[in-house]
Amino acid sequence: xxxxxxxxxxxxxxxxxxxxxxxxxxxxxxxxxxxxxxxxxxxxxxxxxxxxxxxxxxxxxxxxxxxxxxxxxxxxxxxxxxxxxxxxxxxxxxxxxxxx
Amino acid sequence: xxxxxxxxxxxxxxxxxxxxxxxxxxxxxxxxxxxxxxxxxxxxxxxxxxxxxxxxxxxxxxxxxxxxxxxxxxxxxxxxxxxxxxxxxxxxxxxxxxxxxxxxxxxxxxxxxxxxxxxxxxxxxxxxxxxxxxxxxxxxxxxxxxxxxxxxxxxxxxxxxxxxxxx
Numbered sequence: 001x002x003x004x005x006x007x008x009x010x011x012x013x014x015x016x017x018x019x020x021x022x023x024x025x026x027x028x029x030x031x032x033x034x035x036x037x038x039x040x041x042x043x044x045x046x047x048x049x050x051x052x053x054x055x056x057x058x059x060x061x062x063x064x065x066x067x068x069x070x071x072x073x074x075x076x077x078x079x080x081x082x083x084x085x086x087x088x089x090x091x092x093x094x095x096x097x098x099x100x
Numbered sequence: 101x102x103x104x105x106x107x108x109x110x111x112x113x114x115x116x117x118x119x120x121x122x123x124x125x126x127x128x129x130x131x132x133x134x135x136x137x138x139x140x141x142x143x144x145x146x147x148x149x150x151x152x153x154x155x156x157x158x159x160x161x162x163x164x165x166x167x168x169x170x171x172x173x174x175x176x177x178x179x180x181x182x183x184x185x186x187x188x189x190x191x192x193x194x195x196x197x198x199x200x201x202x203x204x205x206x207x208x209x210x211x212x213x214x215x216x217x218x219x220x221x222x223x224x225x226x227x228x229x230x231x232x233x234x235x236x237x238x239x240x241x242x243x244x245x246x247x248x249x250x251x252x253x254x255x256x257x258x259x260x261x262x263x264x265x266x267x
Binding site: 020037044062 | 102106113120121130143144148160171188189193217218236240251255256258
């Protein structure tokens with residue numbers, strides 16, 4: 001039987017990859033995908049710890065996180081389409097309307 | 101045997117995760133992300149959570165990724181061109197590595213505590229994982245479940261309003 005630690009380490013690695021992606025990419029959709037990767041890394045540690053503790057609360061949390069991610073996908077992509085209609089680009093460096 | 105299988109799946113998950121970040125073309129990133137989601141679904145099955153694996157494939161790899169690929173194709177995005185500042189790459193890489201070191205340090209020097217609950221492999225096989233999750237969701241977590249429905253309603257309305265011709 002694998003220890004819960006190996007799952008937690010994998011989760012940490014995936015979360016860091018997502019963080020690096022958010023930092024270094026400029027395409028808003030790729031940044032969005034990196035955020036999804038981070039959410040999934042957290043989900044993995046939720047499920048691993050829930051299994052370790054013999055308690056289903058963590059898996060219910062994963063269910064709720066997935067719902068929030070679905071809502072985020074719908075609204076986020078609608079925002080990107082609205083932005084693209086204005087600026088012909090979804091580069092985050094072009095999103096400077098509120099910058100001074 | 102189980103450790104060996106875990107190593108393979110974890111390696112594929114990390115590799116495709118890196119590809120999500122490094123691919124120039126957003127479509128390739130999206131397809132790598134689907135592969136990562138499938139690896140995570142496999143890990144959920146190894147953790148005896150088949151219902152979680154099923155909704156991981158259906159909701160994430162199915163619904164959300166279809167939406168993403170649809171938007172990428174709708175906007176006809178091409179590969180990013182030039183003018184990438186190298187210092188962003190440098191600072192982002194350093195920050196990510198520091199973050200990873202911090203996480204691994206915490207994991208190494210911490211002890212898992214907590215009282216063990218009643219759910220074990222025998223119970224999951226006997227009752228069924230879906231039934232256990234459903235019971236928890238509709239008894240202990242009824243209020244969060246209902247609030248989730250309001251969140252989804254708000255998301256639908258928000259998406260329609262944002263995507264309208266004239267705001």
